[in-house]
Amino acid sequence: MIRLENVNKTYHTMGGQVHALKDASLSVEAGDNVVIIGKSGSGKSTLLNIITGIDRAESGQVIVNGSVLTQLNESELAIWRGKSIGIVFQFYQLLPTLSAADNILFAMELVGSIPTGERRARAENLLNQVGLADKRKKYPNELSGGEKQRVAIARALANDPPILVADEPTGNLDSKTSDQIHQLFLDLNTAGKTIIKVTHENIEHLRYNRVFSITDGRIKDNLAHPA
Template identity: 55%
Template sequence: MIGYNSIQVSEQKMSASNFIQFKQVSRWFESASGRFDALKNIDLHIEQGKHVAIVGKSGSGKSTLLNMLTGIDHPSQGTVRINSTDVHTLNESSLAGWRGKNVGIVFQFFQLIPTLTIAENILLAMDFVNVIPGRERTNRAGALLAQVGILQHANKLPAALSGGEQQRAAIARALANDPPILVADEPTGNLDSNTTDIILNLFSELVKTGKTVIVVTHEKVSTTEYDRIITLKDGAIIDDTSRNGSQP
């Protein structure tokens, strides 16, 4: 049984140095006006347990890269391997199961189900994937809400919470099945500066537990906040800097 004051982190069999690997990944789209290259020959590896920012302006390829990482979309060419799984080869049914166990996604606009309480939103995520034993789910939902600081709102509907509280609820839901990877797409874009600090501090604490946290943002960030900053422009990586100032 998982207590309210501690979250158990599952042991994962993984290669720490090549936990996430992109090899010559390109993604293009055909249209009446010709081919649009959203990603161009991306070579990338991300270590386990790192706090990584993927930055760039609108249209730089951030969302497409995110879709490759989460298996929402497939590359036109190249390979995507995450924790020894060739994600680009999985069919839709296999992808759904893989994603539920391996990747938690935090969206900019929360995407909580409005007719369910905050706790029920988290329980539904566990019910869908079915990796947490049924007898532990209610207790785990409470533990996650306590971890993000909103346990007192467990039985409220999302509309009763502030934007920052809804985002914390969305983070708790993303962690429901103890995935090794947490991906956040513009998670602070609609939040004030104080709430932004709370969310970013929460991500930093999750990294300390062994999670790999990847934040996609158009905002300016620094290596005091992240272990690594990957900058995209026109579908290509133009800068990749780690906290010590070196190039990975």
């Protein structure tokens, strides 16, 4: 489902050149529940950017959901991303001027893969799935952190992507809410979604079937941990 081969990525900053990924290789199969761990500055966000097509690799091969990302132009990447990947951010990143339901509808309207007549019902179903059926008219500033993240997950699922990528999804939440969010990801994995979570936290309490660690831009495939 996801295959990275010898990927390199360098950034030019005021402090000099940063080699964010060095010959990084990784392989994830459909239905995997993957955790990528790494310290701040290790290159895990860059890795996520490369997988999601947000950023481009300088060298190496990136194949995600059957598409060779290095061969797609910006528009094609956008369309591909909308259909193939759902992204969940650490700080939720909901559009503040839209209600919970509208944030989900907005994502569907941008991609256009869900028929117009089915969108509203789907948005309500997704909110129901994340336990927020009664909050559909609420605006982001009227929701708690956990609720915002659940709306963000529902939004990531808006276009029914096979892969769900989450960047520190519980980094900003208390432990009880974090557990609820992790459970939600687990349920989605059980339902067939490929999950990739990036975190710098202790992963002992997490359930996953594969784990990668990243240090100074190099990926190490750790032992699988039964989910």
